[in-house]
Amino acid sequence: MITALFTGIAAALWMRAALRYGAIAIAVLLFLFALRRSGERAGRLAERLETSEKTIGVQRQMLDAAARRPRDRNDLADRLRDGRF
Template identity: 55%
Template sequence: MWGGLLAGFLTRPWVRWAAGFALTGFTIALFILNLRRTAERAGRVSERLETLERNNAINRHMLEAAARRPRDRDELVDRLRGGGF
């Protein structure tokens, strides 16, 4: 009974026209929501990348400082006497 009523209702031209507009609006709304979600995801990835770059820079500075450190006590004493620190 409901199927026949719905089929009869959908045969009217203005109902099909309204359904087309409703589907178009729904499609546009879904597209905009998907764009928003994609932008949020891109923002999180960008923030993660900045954090990773900052951490890598800090680690690189630590490794450079470790490479310049004195190897033993004698080298440390020579540096202190020469004013290397």
Template identity: 65%
Template sequence: MTGALSALMASRWARRLSIGIALIGAVLLFLLNLRRAGETAGRHAERLNQMERQNDIQRRMLEASGTRPRDRDELTDRLRDGRF
């Protein structure tokens, strides 16, 4: 069995075929890894967008709480004046 395998690998076309198969395998693995890296980058970008949206909402809520009426009297004054 080993003799047949070594005799097969001694031929020029068998070596070229095995090198070609190895190159094709390497290219396929590279492309699959590239695809996985792209998916990971997409998930990270989506997570970043969500965090930015949440931070913007929270910032607007904090800004709005800074200008809110302090008590009922101030609320009624603002409603009567039309400044609310």
């Protein structure tokens, strides 16, 4: 029954053209939605990369500061006397 109805609808030339253009329109819309979603995902990944680069930079500064710290009280006193602190 459904196949007979579909063959009756698809038999009309204008209906086949309408179905074809409708399918093309739906395919284009789905493609645009997928493109939008992948763009949003790329934006989130870029933001995550930027944040991690900032974090790594801060950690590197902390490690550099820790490497330059005085080893003991005598070293601290020497630096204070010499004005290198």
